[in-house]
Amino acid sequence: MDAGIVALLGAAIGVLGAAVGAGGAVGAAAVTGRHQAKNQRTQAQRESRRHVYADFLRRVHEYMATTLDTVPTDPEALKEALHATMREIDHAISLIAIEGPEAVVRSANRIFQHLRSHESAMAEWLATPEGDHHTLEGMEIDINRSIADFQTKARASLDNMN
Numbered sequence: 001m002d003a004g005i006v007a008l009l010g011a012a013i014g015v016l017g018a019a020v021g022a023g024g025a026v027g028a029a030a031v032t033g034r035h036q037a038k039n040q041r042t043q044a045q046r047e048s049r050r051h052v053y054a055d056f057l058r059r060v061h062e063y064m065a066t067t068l069d070t071v072p073t074d075p076e077a078l079k080e081a082l083h084a085t086m087r088e089i090d091h092a093i094s095l096i097a098i099e100g101p102e103a104v105v106r107s108a109n110r111i112f113q114h115l116r117s118h119e120s121a122m123a124e125w126l127a128t129p130e131g132d133h134h135t136l137e138g139m140e141i142d143i144n145r146s147i148a149d150f151q152t153k154a155r156a157s158l159d160n161m162n
Helices: 003-069 075-099 102-127 135-160
Strands: none
Touching: 003 075, 003 102, 003 135, 075 102, 102 135
């Protein structure tokens, strides 16, 4: 074979090899880019859920602190404060319903039901403070158990997003 043809063939193979290599690099970059974008979306969704869950718990703890730290000198003001906090908790649950998952939503709703019962019992107790407040104490135990359940489910939800 002529040396010129061999040189031309070698150059053509070199160009072809460079094109294949460049195509492979572009393909690898595209796959890496898609993987990175997916990880960023997952992280953003995780942060959104974490924020919603934490806000809900903050409001629940605010409710509990209001009932435990307040000497009922003004029962009407206390009832209004509890009712306002319950509206905030209800709003927070609507955000949890958007973020999910369903197990966390159910757990948040369970807390809300316990708090709603507690709010009613608290209103009755404020109307007759000499009455038995052991019912309230039992409800607070149920609320704390429900909070622990919510925290467990929320943590599992966030961990499963990785």
